[in-house]
Amino acid sequence: MTRTETDPPLLDFRNITVYRGDTLALKDISLCVPCGQHVAIIGPNGSGKSTLIRTMMRYDHPVRRFRPVMRLFGRSDWHVHDMRKLIGIVSNEMVQACSKSATGRSVVLSGYYSSFELWPQHPVTDAMEERGREVLRLMKAEHLRDKPVNAMSTGEAKRVVIGRSLVNAPRALLLDEPSNGLDIRAALELRETLREIAALGTSLIYVTHHLPDIVPEVSRVILLSEGRIHAEGPKEQLLSSETLSRVYGMPIEVDRKDGYYNCWA
Numbered sequence: 001m002t003r004t005e006t007d008p009p010l011l012d013f014r015n016i017t018v019y020r021g022d023t024l025a026l027k028d029i030s031l032c033v034p035c036g037q038h039v040a041i042i043g044p045n046g047s048g049k050s051t052l053i054r055t056m057m058r059y060d061h062p063v064r065r066f067r068p069v070m071r072l073f074g075r076s077d078w079h080v081h082d083m084r085k086l087i088g089i090v091s092n093e094m095v096q097a098c099s100k101s102a103t104g105r106s107v108v109l110s111g112y113y114s115s116f117e118l119w120p121q122h123p124v125t126d127a128m129e130e131r132g133r134e135v136l137r138l139m140k141a142e143h144l145r146d147k148p149v150n151a152m153s154t155g156e157a158k159r160v161v162i163g164r165s166l167v168n169a170p171r172a173l174l175l176d177e178p179s180n181g182l183d184i185r186a187a188l189e190l191r192e193t194l195r196e197i198a199a200l201g202t203s204l205i206y207v208t209h210h211l212p213d214i215v216p217e218v219s220r221v222i223l224l225s226e227g228r229i230h231a232e233g234p235k236e237q238l239l240s241s242e243t244l245s246r247v248y249g250m251p252i253e254v255d256r257k258d259g260y261y262n263c264w265a
Contacts, residue, residue, distance in 0.1 A: 008074025088165025216259030
């Protein structure tokens with residue numbers, strides 16, 4: 001999908017303060033992500049990453065007295081069902097939510113109905129079937145079309161759940177710890193597939209602890225700490241030993257190879 005400089009931002013948040021119960025989870029977050037940009041959001045446990053995801057997807061809501069602004073693609077008045085077709089979310093919880101008897105085809109096509117399995121009341125048109133086959137090819141998961149989820153590996157199940165989000169041709173994918181539960185081979189294969197998705201014009205928004213998850217196409221990093229944006233900017237500047245050591249409160253060494261980053265204490 002072609003982007004232009006006149007496109008409204010994918011995400012425009014201002015003055016976002018969120019409580020989870022009595023706990024202040026996000027404090028005065030202002031954040032703008034242009035359409036087409038690939039971004040990684042990282043930070044320690046308790047830094048606010050999960051709450052930021054929940055706020056993006058309208059599960060959590062900011063304190064109104066601070067006059068928050070929450071725009072997606074230039075609009076703030078989204079019907080949640082429509083909004084979630086434009087920003088697909090992929091998480092381990094979604095993998096677990098799939099019906100264990102559902103096949104790869106059923107999971108992918110259930111994305112049209114915001115469910116995790118096709119039910120008798122869900123009609124499937126020829127166009128939907130063709131899109132489902134196209135998505136399974138993109139995810140290199142054609143062999144999973146008739147395989148039930150309970151017979152899939154974690155990596156296979158994650159591929160069909162990503163396909164579920166892609167079936168609506170979203171403008172962005174929000175990836176929550178995408179390599180969790182995957183072995184080395186499955187994680188490497190998934191990264192290469194996500195690079196192909198990025199090349200097709202879908203924005204990738206990573207939320208992760210694991211630096212090798214961050215594909216080379218990601219250009220910008222947002223560091224969260226204690227519910228605030230600690231820093232944001234080019235990946236090459238922020239994924240440094242000095243910056244990550246400061247954010248995580250311990251000595252961290254960072255290395256880079258072929259556009260990928262890794263770290264160790």
